[in-house]
Structures are given as C-alpha cells and as structure tokens.
Amino acid sequence: MSTIAAFYGGKSILITGATGFMGKVLMEKLFRTSPDLKVIYILVRPKAGQTLQQRVFQILNSKLFEKVKEVCPNVHEKIRAIYADLNQNDFAISKEDMQELITCTNVVFHCAATVRFDDPLRHAVQLNVTATQQLLLMASQMPKLEAFIHISTAFSNCNLKHIDEVIYPCPVEPKKIIDSMEWLDDAIIDEITPKLIGDRPNTYTYTKALGEMVVQQESGNLNIAIIRPSIVGATWQEPFPGWVDNLNGPSGLIIAAGKGFLRAIKATPKAVADLIPVDTVVNLTLAVGWYTAVHRPKSTLVYHCTSGNLNPCNWGKMGFQVLASFEKIPFERAFRRPYADFTTNNFTTQYWNAVSHRAPAIIYDFYLRLTGRKPRMTKLMNRLLRTVSMLEYFINRSWEWSTYNTEMLMSELSPEDQRVFNFDVRQLNWLEYIENYVLGVKKYLLKEDMAGIPEAKQHLKRLRNIHYLFNTALFLIAWRLLIARSQMARNVWFFIMWFHFFLQAFCHQEARSDFHTAHVL
Ligand SMILES: CCCCCCCCCCCCCCCCCCCCCCCC(=O)SCCNC(=O)CCNC(=O)[C@H](O)C(C)(C)COP(=O)(O)OP(=O)(O)OC[C@H]1O[C@@H](n2cnc3c(N)ncnc32)[C@H](O)[C@@H]1OP(=O)(O)O
Numbered sequence: 289m290s291t292i293a294a295f296y297g298g299k300s301i302l303i304t305g306a307t308g309f310m311g312k313v314l315m316e317k318l319f320r321t322s323p324d325l326k327v328i329y330i331l332v333r334p335k336a337g338q339t340l341q342q343r344v345f346q347i348l349n350s351k352l353f354e355k356v357k358e359v360c361p362n363v364h365e366k367i368r369a370i371y372a373d374l375n376q377n378d379f380a381i382s383k384e385d386m387q388e389l390i391t392c393t394n395v396v397f398h399c400a401a402t403v404r405f406d407d408p409l410r411h412a413v414q415l416n417v418t419a420t421q422q423l424l425l426m427a428s429q430m431p432k433l434e435a436f437i438h439i440s441t442a443f444s445n446c447n448l449k450h451i452d453e454v455i456y457p458c459p460v461e462p463k464k465i466i467d468s469m470e471w472l473d474d475a476i477i478d479e480i481t482p483k484l485i486g487d488r489p490n491t492y493t494y495t496k497a498l499g500e501m502v503v504q505q506e507s508g509n510l511n512i513a514i515i516r517p518s519i520v521g522a523t524w525q526e527p528f529p530g531w532v533d534n535l536n537g538p539s540g541l542i543i544a545a546g547k548g549f550l551r552a553i554k555a556t557p558k559a560v561a562d563l564i565p566v567d568t569v570v571n572l573t574l575a576v577g578w579y580t581a582v583h584r585p586k587s588t589l590v591y592h593c594t595s596g597n598l599n600p601c602n603w604g605k606m607g608f609q610v611l612a613s614f615e616k617i618p619f620e621r622a623f624r625r626p627y628a629d630f631t632t633n634n635f636t637t638q639y640w641n642a643v644s645h646r647a648p649a650i651i652y653d654f655y656l657r658l659t660g661r662k663p664r665m666t667k668l669m670n671r672l673l674r675t676v677s678m679l680e681y682f683i684n685r686s687w688e689w690s691t692y693n694t695e696m697l698m699s700e701l702s703p704e705d706q707r708v709f710n711f712d713v714r715q716l717n718w719l720e721y722i723e724n725y726v727l728g729v730k731k732y733l734l735k736e737d738m739a740g741i742p743e744a745k746q747h748l749k750r751l752r753n754i755h756y757l758f759n760t761a762l763f764l765i766a767w768r769l770l771i772a773r774s775q776m777a778r779n780v781w782f783f784i785m786w787f788h789f790f791l792q793a794f795c796h797q798e799a800r801s802d803f804h805t806a807h808v809l
C-alpha cells in the first residue's frame with residue numbers, strides 16, 4: 289500500500305482553485321488513490337451563469353473523472369463546494385462554512401490564482417498576494433492543520449537566470465504593496481506598475497513572487513511548502529495521456545498552429561522548453577503534502593517542478609514534433625496548412641507577420657465581404673499576435689532551476705510511492721508526450737471526433753492546391769500587369785522575389801539545422 293495514499297485516508301482537505309486546470313487533476317488523483325479520504329472542501333464561485341453545484345456536477349461528469357467514479361462511487365458525497373470569492377473580505381464565506389473549515393481541515397492546497405499575464409496590478413495583487421495572506425490567516429486558526437501547500441510558479445523569479453529552491457526577496461515589501469492598492473487610484477497604479485515589476489515581464493510573475501514572500505512572512509508555526517511548476521502541460525500518464533482543458537501555456541499555440549493561423553513565431557529553437565505535465569505536478573504536490581505533514585521540516589521548503597535540468601527538450605524539437613503530429617492528427621477545417629518558421633530576429637518577425645499572418649487575413653476578410661459575410665479574420669489575427677507577443681519572453685530564454693529538494697523527496701519515497709506518485713521527469717519520452725498532447729488538444733479542447741481525420745486530411749490537400757493555384761495566378765497577373773511593361777517594375781519584382789526566397793532559404797536552413805541539432809540532442 290502506498291504510504292502517501294494512506295496518509296490522505298480519513299483526511300479533510302481544502303483546495304482553492306479546484307475548478308482550474310491543476311485543481312481538477314489534483315482532486316481526481318486524490319479521490320482515485322485515497323477513496324477513503326473524508327472530504328474535499330473546494331472554494332468555488334458561481335461563474336458563467338452556473339451555480340456552484342452545476343460547476344461541481346460538470347467536473348464530476350467529465351471524462352477526467354470516469355476512473356474516479358469506478359473507484360469511489362460516492363465521490364459526489366465527498367466533495368463539499370463552499371461558496372467563496374477570493375477577491376472579497378474573508379472570501380465572502382458564510383460564518384457556518386468558515387467554522388467548519390477552520391475546525392475540520394487537515395491539509396490545505398492553495399492553487400487559486402490569476403494566471404493572466406495582462407491583469408492590472410490591483411487585481412493580480414488581490415488574488416495572488418492578499419488572498420494568500422488571508423488564507424494563511426485562516427490556516428493559522430485551524431487546530432487540525434498538518435500541512436499548507438502553496439502553488440507558485442518557477443517563473444516567479446524569471447528575472448534571474450539561475451534559480452535556487454529558496455524564496456528571493458522583492459525590493460518592496462508585499463505588505464506595503466497590499467496597503468498601497470487600497471488608496472492608490474487605478475491611473476496611478478498603472479503608471480507605477482512598470483517600475484514595480486522591474487525586469488519581470490508581467491504582473492503575474494511579479495505578484496507570484498510577492499505571494500511567496502507573504503508565505504514566508506506569515507508562516508508562523510504552520511508546516512508550509514511551496515511548489516514551483518514551470519509551464520504546465522497536458523497529462524503525461526494519468527488518468528490518461530493528453531488531457532487538457534484550457535488554452536494556457538502551449539495549448540493555445542498548438543491550436544493556432546494546427547488550424548494554420550500561426551505559421552511563424554519569434555522563438556529561439558535552442559532555448560529550453562521547460563514544460564511539465566500536470567499529472568507530474570500533482571504527484572509532486574501530494575508527495576510534498578505528505579512529507580511536510582509527517583516530517584515537519586524546520587523551514588519552508590521550496591520544490592521546483594521543472595524538466596529542463598533532468599530531461600531537457602528545446603523549442604525547436606518541440607515545434608518540430610508538434611508539426612509532425614499534425615501530419616498524423618490534423619485538426620478539422622484548418623484556415624491554412626500547418627507550417628512553422630522560427631525566427632529570432634525582430635525584422636524577420638515583422639516580415640513574416642505581414643506576409644504569413646496579416647496579408648492572408650486581409651485577403652480572407654476581403655473574400656468574406658465579397659460573399660456578403662462579416663469580416664473577422666483580421667481581428668482574430670491581431671488578437672493572436674498580441675497573445676504570441678506576450679509569450680515571446682518565455683520562448684526566447686532559458687533558465688536553470690536547481691531541484692535538490694525535489695530530488696531529495698524522490699529518494700525519501702518508497703518504491704511503491706515512487707510508482708503511484710511518480711514525478712521523475714527523466715522517464716518522460718518527449719516525442720510520445722507531444723504527440724499525445726496534440727491528440728488531447730484535438731479531443732478534449734477542440735472536441736473533434738477522430739472519425740473526422742480522413743476528411744481533415746482531404747481538406748489540407750485542398751488547401752495545398754488552392755495555395756499553388758493562388759501563387760501561380762498572382763505571379764501571372766503581376767507579370768502581365770507590371771513586369772512586361774516596365775524595366776523598373778521588373779527590377780523591383782526580381783529584387784522582391786530574390787529577397788523573399790533568400791529569406792525563406794535562410795530561415796529554412798536555420799530551422800533545419802536547429803531542428804537537426806535539437807533532434808540529435
Ligand atoms: C509557427 C508556430 C508554431 C509551431 C509549432 C507549434 C507550436 C507549439 C510549440 C511551440 C510554441 C511555443 C509555445 C509557447 C508557450 C509558452 C508559454 C509560456 C508561459 C510560461 C509562463 C509561466 C507559466 C505560469 O506560471 S502561468 C500559466 C500560463 N498562463 C498563461 O499561459 C496565460 C496566458 N494568457 C493570457 O494572459 C491571456 O489569455 C492573454 C493576455 C494572452 C490574452 O488575453 P485577451 O484578453 O486578449 O484574451 P482572452 O479572453 O484571454 O482570450 C482571447 C482569445 O485568445 C485565446 N487565447 C487565450 N490564451 C491563449 C493562448 N495562450 N494561446 C492562444 N490563444 C489563446 C482565447 O481563447 C480567446 O479566443 P476567442 O476565440 O477570442 O475566444
């Protein structure tokens with residue numbers, strides 16, 4: 289029997305962010321491996337016209353929970369959804385619910401956060417810092433609490449190149465930031481945001497760093513640990529490979545590339561793609577919960593949940609494998625054929641954005657107008673390019689995260705626990721993982737039927753023919769109208785053609801050699 293699974297038996301567990309990507313996988317694993325746990329309290333807010341109960345019902349009836357229902361048929365009775373809004377004082381939890389939580393909770397997993405990169409500082413501070421502070425205050429009143437596990441991010445200190453499993457201080461105290469949010473108006477906050485976040489790229493990474501400082505300062509006598517996952521991706525093994533249900537991290541870009549919207553990206557092929565499967569993060573989280581409660585380390589331990597130093601993969605190899613997977617698993621109704629130009633240069637990025645993204649969108653919108661429909665592609669493309677520009681920071685740099693604590697914990701586990709709560713990322717086969725990821729995006733995010741694959745392949749063939757036809761027609765028209773009439777136009781045309789093909793050849797050669805190197809590595 290697994291020691292960790294046995295530890296959670298009979299326990300009352302509080303999870304924040306249980307309706308999120310990681311929270312759902314955490315609940316699933318807890319119920320599947322410790323079906324005799326007492327109760328999982330989840331702090332939920334009504335959303336998108338759904339009540340708390342409807343939200344819980346939807347989660348429990350999803351494919352993710354199919355196995356759980358076999359092992360733990362009374363799972364509905366073991367989830368207690370508590371109305372809460374982490375943006376409110378005392379989380380707007382009723383007195384009775386608060387009393388129950390304080391009296392009964394044994395372990396807290398704090399996953400809730402805003403993960404948006406463009407959130408205004410006030411909102412990001414409220415959720416990622418103030419709510420963490422409030423939750424710790426609540427936890428300090430829990431007589432039965434054995435462990436408090438805080439989920440942070442490996443990028444909370446992305447302004448550093450080498451990151452140790454320690455809490456780094458921020459120049460301005462979190463308490464001062466929290467106080468100032470109360471009296472400063474939005475315009476002033478917007479003005480000082482760049483100065484506060486300094487060399488971090490966004491309010492998300494900054495407020496997650498502040499959240500860690502709050503954990504350190506307010507820990508009191510609590511048994512606390514911090515987990516820092518890198519870029520969390522689809523499940524690797526459990527409960528089945530490829531499960532994913534939101535667009536964060538690479539998932540949105542996989543869709544954009546597979547549907548043929550995104551065909552070039554400013555990314556450094558040799559930079560480490562520090563992806564970590566969500567089930568690996570959850571396994572480490574549960575192991576840390578057990579270790580923190582049972583071994584009670586004297587100080588707050590930080591655990592890096594990253595792949596780069598143990599089993600590195602780079603963006604070149606990842607992009608190559610994603611594209612290769614589209615051959616086998618094409619997405620339906622693609623706008624253009626999937627294709628990738630990786631570039632590291634600003635000028636070529638602008639060039640490919642104009643040629644591969646904006647121009648086709650304008651042409652398609654023109655076609656929509658001609659056929660009496662509302663143009664939409666330019667707007668969609670602008671949004672996509674904005675999203676990509678926000679992710680660029682993370683795909684053009686490499687970081688080194690030390691993993692001493694994570695490796696120490698692995699060595700502390702029994703062989704059975706190492707198997708049931710596997711977080712040894714060295715066993716991950718990237719090529720297999722990425723193919724399952726693409727498959728998961730198709731099945732669980734796009735909700736496309738596998739039976740549609742032959743038709744999707746036909747559609748891509750049609751797109752290829754249209755592409756050839758379009759290029760030939762364009763060439764003939766240009767030739768007829770301009771080139772045949774003027775020497776000047778001929779010279780300009782030849783220069784453009786030369787430049788275009790030169791760039792294409794150059795980028796291909798660059799990408800090929802990088803893909804090749806990446807592959808060899
Ligand atoms: C040639 C290219 C392709 C080649 C091959 C295939 C490529 C795949 C592999 C290699 C590519 C590289 C992948 C890089 C991924 C790197 C991610 C790095 C992130 C690390 C950060 C640290 C990790 C963490 O700790 S936090 C978790 C990460 N958080 C996020 O990812 C949140 C990011 N999202 C946001 O902040 C916002 O959504 C934002 C600002 C991007 C957009 O906000 P906006 O208000 O404009 O819109 P939304 O309402 O949110 O959505 C609008 C629209 O866009 C869709 N969308 C949302 N997010 C993404 C996304 N990440 N990618 C693509 N599309 C996205 C959303 O669904 C909406 O669509 P509609 O149709 O309009 O509804």
Ligand SMILES: NC(=O)C1=CN([C@@H]2O[C@H](COP(=O)(O)OP(=O)(O)OC[C@H]3O[C@@H](n4cnc5c(N)ncnc54)[C@H](OP(=O)(O)O)[C@@H]3O)[C@@H](O)[C@H]2O)C=CC1
Nearest residue numbers: 305306307308309310373374375399400401441517519520
């Ligand atoms: N995804 C990733 O790549 C990474 C994530 N992390 C960290 O992991 C944790 C979980 O992330 P992930 O699951 O991906 O994020 P999601 O965005 O999927 O989930 C966020 C969760 O927080 C909840 N939440 C947000 N605001 C409130 C609020 N005001 N009141 C109550 N609940 C709220 C959401 O509830 P609702 O459903 O109602 O919106 C949701 O359950 C976060 O702490 C994040 O920083 C770290 C590294 C990478």
